[in-house]
Amino acid sequence: MQIDDQLILITLYTVLLPRFMDKNKILGRRNFIKTVALGAAGVGTAALTGQSLRADSAAVVTPPSPKQDPHQAILFLDNWLIEKQVGLERVWGKPRFVKEVFHDFHPRVLGYGGYASMFWDERVGKYVLYAAVYPPEADPGTFVIRLESDSPYEWADPIYDATVTPAWKGFQQVVVDEKGERFWPIYINTLAGTPQASRGYLMSTYHPDRQIHQSIAGYSADGRHFDMRTMRSWQSARADTWCGWIWNSRAGVYQIHTRPTHVDRRIAIITSRDLENFTPATTVLQPDAIDGPGTEFYSMPAKAYEGMFIGLLHVFDTDAFEEANRVKMAGRVQTQLTYSYNGFNWYRGERTPFVPTREYGQLGGGQVYAMDMLRTKEDKLLFLVEGTKGEHASYPDMQKAGIDTRGAFGPLLYELRLDGFCSMKTRSKDGLLRTKTIIPQSAAISINVRTSTHTAVRVQLLDGVTGLPLPGYTLAEAVPISGDHLFARPQWKGASDLAKLVGKPIRIEIMMREAELFAIRVACHIFVGTDSTVTL
Incomplete structure (x- = not known):
């Protein structure tokens, strides 16, 4: 495959489910963030402190797995990773x-x-x-x-x-x-x-x-x-x-x-x-x-x-x-x-x-x-x-x-x-999709998207804890993306990637006008809750 091995696919039509159950290894409840790298046997969880957008280290629990690799695909064949969906419908693709x-x-x-x-x-x-x-x-x-x-x-x-x-x-x-x-x-x-x-x-x-x-x-x-x-x-x-x-x-x-x-x-x-x-x-x-x-x-x-x-x-x-x-x-x-x-x-x-x-x-x-x-x-x-x-x-x-x-x-x-298994497509003019909180593991991010000739999508990043727009990554600062792209790179007036946000909890919000979104690619862990229990 011709994809940077640092990228994770988040295809916006599935759900994120953890890959492995390890009931014997639990992070303390004082650790605020649980991150789960999905995989067939699991990749491990990482805990961060509860303060917004800080990467202070804390305990790390690694379930046994033959391959500890955080770079994976999250397909949204259901809604698990979607926190908010307005004006969008799921369109199932057929070859x-x-x-x-x-x-x-x-x-x-x-x-x-x-x-x-x-x-x-x-x-x-x-x-x-x-x-x-x-x-x-x-x-x-x-x-x-x-x-x-x-x-x-x-x-x-x-x-x-x-x-x-x-x-x-x-x-x-x-x-x-x-x-x-x-x-x-x-x-x-x-x-x-x-x-x-x-x-x-x-x-x-x-x-x-x-x-x-x-x-x-x-x-x-x-x-x-x-x-x-x-x-x-x-x-x-x-x-x-x-x-x-x-x-x-x-x-x-x-x-x-x-x-x-x-x-x-x-x-x-x-x-x-x-x-x-x-x-x-x-x-x-x-x-x-x-x-x-x-x-x-x-x-x-x-x-x-x-x-x-x-x-x-x-x-x-x-x-x-x-x-x-x-x-x-x-x-x-x-x-x-x-x-x-x-x-x-x-x-x-x-x-x-x-x-x-x-x-x-x-x-x-x-x-x-x-x-x-x-x-x-x-x-x-x-x-x-x-x-x-x-x-x-x-x-x-x-x-x-x-x-x-x-x-x-x-x-x-x-x-x-x-x-193209499915897409999130605007029902009429405008639509919005927001993911649940993720923890980027690399600076790269791209989206698989298609718009009308006269419309575009814009990507905004929110604080993963508070849900507030992050300065420098707001809709007002986002560079519009128009056309048909498999790997379009979201950019902002003052930032071209996620370099400053690696290891910090964020949510991704995409404002769409007459468009359909097939995938978001970003290497990440997933903040699915405060408990560390990994369930399938």
Whole structure:
């Protein structure tokens, strides 16, 4: 990412929740300020004296955490960090459709994509896409190919020889086991940036022998050759769905998102510190009373984003008329947005689809599974979405009807503004947003904002204790910001940053005219109360 590592994102549509509970370490009530650096395992709290805007040192309590890093993201998918909101409404963003990834399909396959992954691979200096290839029967004959590209927007069609039988042997760059045989590695990603980086790539899937009820993980030096003899079992059940992993740097664990057990369509997490020993599955998200009967959660890919986590929840609306089967197979899948401050506790804000199905007859008209999200060099969010022409398990009916199912599955690309999950937008002419008290940890501050051509926003800083405007940082002294900016730097007539306010409690107030605000970036701790108890 091309962001100064001293910046914290405060995206104005979420809530600040602390990341870690440590009931045994409590600051005295005489210490006036509790600051909480949010993180998956917490970052610690700092106490300051009760006098306004003084940085006199006091006791510091540091909960145990593998990584003590105060620079994190606070996303406002709810209102926790917003102290005051006038004339504003929350507008939920949705990524725009860009293109279908592939145009040519092998004549004897359903399509490509599936439980795909897309990422920048520093080992080869290219973007990498792992795409499943589905034969007419889909599972169990599925295999995976590795593609490379200089641009995440441009992928060459897979190269194959249609005369070769079985079909997988006619494809190039197939992922294989130690015997050179194809299998279905559901998820593969680089281990770069994690403690196991020297091992290359990590794969998570279910055991290729369908009689063995296990899910397994293993390494590859080149991302294409895996030795099944060295695999480790991480669940005594077949995952039967997307079961990808992420590195949770704050908790110091690898976590796999899966199901509690085979075809139990809820979201569970399994963790490991060493990829040798794994915790039991813990269910972290399931349909609630707001969801309709028959709603199931098919899977949920997740990505680290500015110090927190964004989830792409695959919501399966099963067919109410499929009464004979205990495990439902018919229905539609769309993607909703979820989020977590620590990777373990997950929340749902907007319940409408983040990525909805397209029109009937189009690729994606039956189902849309958002599988991956990456930040481009141009600071855009690019989503890899698996689309199908029919709903879940519809292809056998299509084949019985004599319909050509070639290309019935395929990946799509969608694009979203950086921080564009939602914005705070003026309802009419003017609006105001004020944050709760924060403690800046660096001088830099920026906002992600868009205004009309003839309007602007102004940033005022308030005393974090009294709520009064700080001299030198008032609205009257603020330099207006107009236009469309991802990283606009608030300035005042006598100040260009927060250098004089580092370590001191402030509130940020933004006066907006015909504008929408996506994010505030500032390295900070959060003053959430006088008690030091850290709760999640």
